[in-house]
Amino acid sequence: MERRRRIAIRGATVVTMNAAREVLEQGDVLVADGRIQRVAAPAAAPEELAGYEVVGAQGLVLIPGLVQTHVHLCQTLFRGLADDLELLDWLRLRIWPLEGAHDAASLRCSALAGISELLRGGTTTILDMESVHHTEAALEAILESGIRAIAGKCLMDHGEGVPPSLLEGIDEGIRESVELLEAWDMRDDGRVRYALCPRFVVSCTDALLGEVRRVSEHYGVPVHTHAAENQDEVALVKAERGRLNVEHLAELGLLGHRLVMAHGIWVEPGELDLIAQGDAALAHCPGSNLKLGSGIASTPRWLERGIRFGIGADGAPCNNHLDMWSEMRLSAILQKPFYGARAMPASQVFALATIDGARALGLEDEVGSVEAGKRADLVLVDWSGSHHVPLGYTDVYSHLVYESKSSDVVLTMVDGRVLFAQGEVRTIDEAAVRRSCEAALTRLVERSGIPIAPSGALAALARRRDGR
Ligand SMILES: [Zn+2]
Secondary structure (H helix, E strand, O other): OHHHOOEEEEEEEEEOOOOOOOEEEEEEEEEEOOEEEEEEOOOOOHHHHOOOEEEEOOOEEEEEOEEEEEEOHHHHHHOOOOOOOOHHHHHHHHHHHHHHOOOHHHHHHHHHHHHHHHHHOOEEEEEEEOOOOOHHHHHHHHHHHOOEEEEEOEEOOOOOOOOOOOOOOHHHHHHHHHHHHHHHOOHHHHOEEEOEEEOEHHHOOHHHHHHHHHHHHHHOOOEEEEEOOOHHHHHHHHHHHOOOHHHHHHHOOOOOOOEEEEEOOOOOHHHHHHHHHHOOEEEEOHHHHHHOOOOOOOHHHHHHOOOEEEEOOEOHHHOOOOOHHHHHHHHHHOOHHHHOOOOOOHHHHHHHHOHHHHHHOOOOOOOOOOOOOOEOOEEEEEOOOHHHOOOOOOOHHHHHHHHOOHHHEEEEEEOOEEEEEOOEEOOOOHHHHHHHHHHHHHHHHHHHOOOOOOOHHHHHHHHHHHOO
């Protein structure tokens, strides 16, 4: 109901990210029925604003909502529980047993905690891979919270070290995916969409991947997976299937415009050519790639080939936050020792975080820029902090990518609904979520059987913080 309201955001400096990359000195953005109705610069006439709720934004910067092309809401509850491990150990020793121990209640609070953090930091759209079971709980959290998401249940039917709690027969996994897809795809006027999520080649048989291709083609939904994240993973795929990751996905007919592959660090030049020819997309996750010691993706090579890609934080236990601002900064500065200081300029990176990220998800006609007709996914940032002095001779993209922090975000709107403002996420009871996360994690760790004990000092701090 709330989205039917008319809102006028008045007087902000508007970073449009339209084709001409216009930055408006002072603009009024008029929102109606969840969409941007008009971007007015100079200001709209007073009579034009009758019936609008006015949000004064003088002195603030209005940007398109940020798009994260790879996250796992189901892992937010595991933040700090799998530090300093390489990918395959990270999965086998910690993340898989923990994911396998989720129940619907723990998944729900994990998802809500992740969404709170994302909305507070100005992320309005995510491509999200859930776990094998209880995906409905995450989809419900997405629906209630108001964030825009393409999400789906993880598929795993194979692989060393996968706990029985996550292994699932092909028929069962595909049947549940189709049920979820039919129930959830295009919910709330297309804000919630479904993606098929085979975890990665290592944990999926060719028969399962073949079924994923068939269902994706039949329903026209995206496929979200991981590929070429780690050298051991690449060696495992090569030994088992006789090909490199991307070659294998191409051989199975999956390498098309609906495919989004996270990471792509250890791809050969020939694989990049295949990705470009197939018009598949990649997701760059620099924070996760560094923390797991996986490597550094050569994103300037992706740009040279015109490959569609965006940026994502990945999961909380491999980052350890879901902060797009730090991912933007890393996306820019990581490349400079290899390709020179002029590589990956801030303007390029901000496009990846907005309109190009939307393009990687096939949503570029709906989101990613501040333009009439698009969904009203908008964010206001406040540059009055000391880390934004001086402003007068500088560049907006420099402030967005190199200087800004998630704490600069003062308002986040999706589909014309204000989800975060005045320091509060309006659709989530954050205090209740904090309390349920602590309680749910205690039970989940017990169920998982992994040998970790609570920290006395931090368990006490959590009780004091949450008033328990
Ligand atoms: Zn991931």
